[in-house]
Amino acid sequence: MASATTTLFSPNPIFPTDHHPLSPSPIVPKSFTGLCKPFHSRVPTSFPFFHCRRPKFFVRATVIKWRCPKQTLPPDCDTSFQKKLLYLESIGIDSFSLIENHPSLITASLADIRSTVEYITSMDFTAIEFRRMVGMCPEILTTQVSDLIPVFTFLHREVHVLGSDIKRVINRRPRLLICSVSKQLRPTLYFLQSIGIEEVNKHTDLLSCSVEEKFMPRIDYFENIGFSRRDATSMFQRFPPLFCYSIKNNLEPKYSYFVVEMGRDLKELKEFPQYFSFSLENRIKPRHKRCVEMGVCFPLPALLKTNEMRFQSRLDVCVNSSTPLKTSPLWCAGCDVNEV
Template sequence: MASATATTLFTPNPMFSTEHHSLSPSPTIPKSFTGLCKPFHSRVPTSIPFFHCRRPKFFVRATVIKWRCPKQTIPPNDTGFQKKLLYLESIGIDSFLLIENHPTVITTSLADIRSTVEYITSLDFTAIEFRRMVGMCPEILTTQVSDLIPVFTFLHREVHVPGSDIKRVINRRPRLLVSSVSKRLRPTLYFLQSIGIEEVNKHTDLLSCSVEEKFMPRIDYFENIGFSRRDATSMFRRFPQLFCYSIKNNLEPKYSYFVVEMGRDLKELKEFPQYFSFSLENRIKPRHKQCVEMGVCFPLPALLKTSEVKFQSRLDVCVNSSTPLKTSPLWSAGCDVYDV
């Protein structure tokens, strides 16, 4: 029953056809946006001289866009362009910021933009959710419905995302909607499955990433610092979010501290790649220094996963009792001994 409902959710509705519609005198606003949005005119400084001149509204709007987006060519007194700006403002989109970040919207027809908005909001995305999605990925507005439908179908049928979770998946990673199924989403899915990640539906934010540009450089990095290809792949299988971390700003500094300051063995990283998910300055360094001062040594999970209260309590217990040496078999099992 749930599967049938989910499949029906992604069946295109004739009312959201991607064909160009004749423009009405004023843009149609989806009901979900009514009363929730207001124009962004108030964000523009009114101290600029031309705001005090009696000029046609389109002249003022085009002038502001030119001021905000000096490199963009604005259509001269184009009624269609004016209607497009009014429509964007009516649904709460900052047209100035949108054009600045995604100038393609200038040449995209109002009919296509409206069809995209109506299709996405018909899938129960709220006005607030839609504005947030466009803010994170403005390309959504210029993506045709005929390109959006295959993405929803792919997530449901091939990635096995339940229909009830589709909204959550898209809200978390809006870029999925502008990713090609054949050129990006499906190849990435196959790669993740090939390294042993079976439940990709729990890591859908990775699907819009490039295997060649993002995944392979990170696997290569771990090979370069001493892991075998098999061990490096195993780490990403254990903790797929490792693919998301910057090599320069995350992996390198944390690995350097792990080896130089902590003096730990690479085997620990292989068994606990989640180490890279903790803050170096706020969690790793302070706790390691406290352990050094107290003369104790915890396995990585016991050192980093526990709350601050439990960590301090564990330190007190170790200081006031006999603790196993690092060379003792009990030390490697410390995770169980100290109830992580």
């Protein structure tokens, strides 16, 4: 039976097989109390050691196996896993919630994890930035340093990201660090360049996307609604972030409103694909309805890009003066569409 002084790194298991429900609780570092609380709340109470008089700190293989049933556990799971928990806790990472999203962390080598953390933080990333990166992409912790180095080299030499911009690029898209240069990043770079996007260093978040699963379906969508292949790719060349928008939740409803309610020509979308970047409910619909009510028709940039004060000012000018016809060369005279 475990004694009351059993520590976290005791050679004996925290919960031996002959553990009695009334045995005393092991000593647990105070810093782990808050960390373990949400974990305890999700562990099923059918385990025999749950009928203790006091809460326990559970890192036994039984509990790990329940959380990650498909994960093969190493023979020294108790000791090595506890050390990893302590190390991750020491750098401010919530280990248990991380395991749910990335179970392979259980069997990852502590030495490899430590090397990865030290390498990334040596690149001038702060502790806060690193924790945020891991929260967005837990796989970073189990990525070998030998796989990280080619990513940084690729971004600098082939994508032409300045050394001073590397941090910004990775902070914006941490998933880049877990992508294979040869299988993912380089093929995507070549595709973007092939459709005329030359300054890929301004759109590095696209490099971690799949050409087949993300890019091509969106190009095909614009072809299906009436654009030629050339015009469709031209839209993405003009506005690369268009690749990131959901077809179902963004492109389809905004296109439908554009055609049905606004009654506009597809040529306007070709010239101003940024239309899809504006909120349908908060920007497009309200401004279009106000223009309809006052009998005014602005081109898309003038309708959407300007701030509210400038937009209202233009609207007042048009309403309080003789409004030219849409076919008139004076229709948009004096409208600086680049002003925001």
